[in-house]
Amino acid sequence: MSCNWGTELWDQFDNLEKHTSWGIDFLERYTKFVKERADIELSYAKQIRSLSKKYHPKRNREDESRYTWFVAFAATLQQLNELAIQREDLAENLNGQIVCELTRYTQELKAERKSHFQDGRRAQQHIESSWKQLESSKRRFERDCKEAERAQHVSNKIDLDNKTDGEKARQTAQQKQQAAEESRKDYVTSLNQFNQDQHQHYHTLVPVIYQRIQDMEERRIERIGEAMRSLAEAERKVLPVVSRCLDAMMEAAESIQPRKDTRQVVEVYKSGFDPPGDVEFEDYSATMRRSISESSYLDNRTEERRQSRKLWPFIRKTKLLFLGMRVECAPLPSQGKLG
C-alpha cells in the first residue's frame, strides 16, 4: 500500500492539521513527562544526600574510626552520597539532553508546521480565485449566449415584418453573437487556466506540501524515539555506577571484624594493672610478742614486694575498684604479713 500523504490524503487538510497538532501536543507532553521525571530524580537525590549527611559521624565520642563496624558505616554513607550524585547527574542529563533539546525542537517544529500549512492555504486561495474567475467568465458567457439567442429571435421575427427594422435587429443579433463569441473565448481561457491550475494543485503543489508534512511528522516520530532511547540510555548509564557503589557497600559490610573491634576496646581501656593479690595478715599481736622476738625481716620484705609490684589503681586513689566500678570506701589497710 502506498503511504504517500501527498497522493493518498489530498483531501484531508483539516485532519492532517489536527493530527500534526496532536503530534506536537504529544511532544510537549513527553517533554513535560521527562522534566517531571528529572524532578523526581532530583528530589530523590536530595533526600539520599541529606540522609547520608545526617548520619555522618560527628566524632564526639570515643575515637570511633578505630572500630571496623564504624568505618564500614561511614563507607556506606560515603557510597550513599555517591548514589545521590549519580541521581543528580541523571536528572541533569535528562534536563539537559532531553528536556532542553526537545523544547527547542518543538519550537522549530511548530514553526515548520505553520509554514507548511500556510503554503497549503496559499495554494488553496490560488485555486479558489482561479475557480471564481472561471465561474464569472462562465456566467458571462451564459448571459451573452442568452442575449444573443434572444436577439436572434427578435431578428428572425422582425425580419418577416419590416426590412429596415429587420436589418437593425440582424445587426444587433450579429453584435450579440460576436459578444457571445468573445465571452466564449474568455470562458475557454479561464477554463483552461483553471484546469491547468487544478491539475498543478492536486498533482504538484498538494503532493509536495503534504509530502513535506509527512516528512516532518516522520522526523517528529524519529525524534520521539531518540528521546526515549536517550532516557533509557541515561538511566542505564547509572546502573554500573550504582552496582559499584553497592559492591563497595558490600565490601564495607564484609570488612567488619568483631574480634578486631573487641581487641581495640582492650587497647583503648586496658589500665595495665594486675588484679589485686591476696590481702595479707596484719598481726596486731606482734607488738605483744616483739618484746620476746624482735625481727623486722618480714616487714622489710613486704615493703620491698610492695614497691617492686605494679600498684593497682585503687591503692593510689584510696578507692576500691572491683570490676572497675568506683566505690567510695575506706582506704585499704597498709599491707602486712600473715603472722
Next chain:
Amino acid sequence: MSCNWGTELWDQFDNLEKHTSWGIDFLERYTKFVKERADIELSYAKQIRSLSKKYHPKRNREDESRYTWFVAFAATLQQLNELAIQREDLAENLNGQIVCELTRYTQELKAERKSHFQDGRRAQQHIESSWKQLESSKRRFERDCKEAERAQHVSNKIDLDNKTDGEKARQTAQQKQQAAEESRKDYVTSLNQFNQDQHQHYHTLVPVIYQRIQDMEERRIERIGEAMRSLAEAERKVLPVVSRCLDAMMEAAESIQPRKDTRQVVEVYKSGFDPPGDVEFEDYSATMRRSISESSYLDNRTEERRQSRKLWPFIRKTKLLFLGMRVECAPLPSQGKLG
C-alpha cells in the same frame, strides 16, 4: 596481644558499660537510618508510580494505540510502573528484613546486656560484703589485741605490788589474751574467706561475665555487619530487574517506526476519492446551434462518465474541498462537454 576482656579489662566496668551502651545506641541509630532509607524509597516509588499514572493515555482522541510511538510511550510508562513496584519491594524488604529484625534484636540485646551488668553488680556486692566482714573481724582483732596488751601491762604492774590483785589481773589478762586469740582465728578465717572470694572474683566471676559481655559485643558487631550486607544485597537484587525494565524501555523506543505510523495515518484518513478531473466546458451556445445539428451523443457520454466515476466528496456535499479544507462555496456546476 590477648583480646580477652575478662582478663584484660577486669578493672574497666564503667567503661565497658559506657562502651556497650554506645554500641546499642549505634544499633538503634542504624535501624533508624535504614527506616529513613526505606521511607525515601517508598516516597520515590510513590512519585514514580503517580508519574506513570498521570501520563497514562486516556484514549480520548484518535485510536492512539495504532501508532508505534504511542505504543512505545505506553510501554515506557508500564516499565516505569514496574520500577516503582521494585522500589516498593525494596522498601518493604528493608523494613521487614532489617528494621523489624534489628528492632527486635536490639530489645533482646538490651535485656542481655542488663543481665550481664546485673551479674557484675551482684559479684561486686558479694566481694564488698566479704571485704566488710574482713574489715570488721580485723578491727575486732586489733581492739582485742590492744585490750589484751593493756591487761597484760596492768597485770605485770600489779603483780609487783599486790599478790591478790595480781592474780585477778593475770586472770583478766589471760581472758583478754584468749579473746584476742579467738578474734585472731576469726580474722584469719575472714581473711582466708576474703582472699578466696577475691581470687574467685578476679579469676573466675569477672572473667566469665566480661567474656559474656565481649561475646555479646561481638555478636552485636556481627549483626551490624549482617544488616549492612542485607541492605546492600536488597538493593543489589533490584538492579537486574531495573536493568530489564530499561532494556524493555529501550526496545520500546527502538520499535518506533515513523514510516509505519504515517502509513497508519493514511489508513485512518484516506477518503478513497480521487482528486477531481478537469472541469468540462458547458456550451451555453448549444441551444443556439441545436436547431442546426441536434445531437445528444456527447451529453449522454458525459452522463455515463459521471456515474461510473467515483464522485469526489464536495460534489455530494455541495462544498468545495481543496486540500481537504472545507470552504463554503457555490455548488459545482453540472458537468457539460467542451464544445
